[in-house]
Amino acid sequence: MGFSTILARHGRCGACNLCALACSFHHEGAFGRRNSSIEIIKDEREGEVEIVIFDGAQDDRKPCDGCANEERPLCVQWCPVGALSVKRS
Ligand code: SF4
Ligand code: SF4
Numbered sequence: 001m002g003f004s005t006i007l008a009r010h011g012r013c014g015a016c017n018l019c020a021l022a023c024s025f026h027h028e029g030a031f032g033r034r035n036s037s038i039e040i041i042k043d044e045r046e047g048e049v050e051i052v053i054f055d056g057a058q059d060d061r062k063p064c065d066g067c068a069n070e071e072r073p074l075c076v077q078w079c080p081v082g083a084l085s086v087k088r089s
Helices: 018-028 074-078
Strands: 004-008 038-042 049-053 084-088
Touching: 004 049, 018 038, 018 074, 074 084
Parallel strands: none
Antiparallel strands: 004 084, 038 049
16 A cells, blocks of 8 residues: 555545544544644634645644554544545655
């Protein structure tokens, strides 16, 4: 299985944060959004959502490792609206 790059469809995202919680569970075995490689940023005024996936360039977040130990990345599995998908490389 190759490394998985996560593709985000921002327009589908409902900002439920399930992906971020699943990601923290992948990294730490516990739920907490600060330990996640994903951050969901919602502009409350405009209603727009941005999905940020940290790739290692940021000090304070664990980089996405593509959930290499999983059949499908946990963030993709848990997104209820199909806003995340996998690009294998
Ligand atoms: S693929 Fe895994 S490590 Fe990467 S953002 Fe998704 S849950 Fe987190
Ligand atoms: S699980 Fe899906 S809908 Fe929920 S915040 Fe993540 S990308 Fe958005």
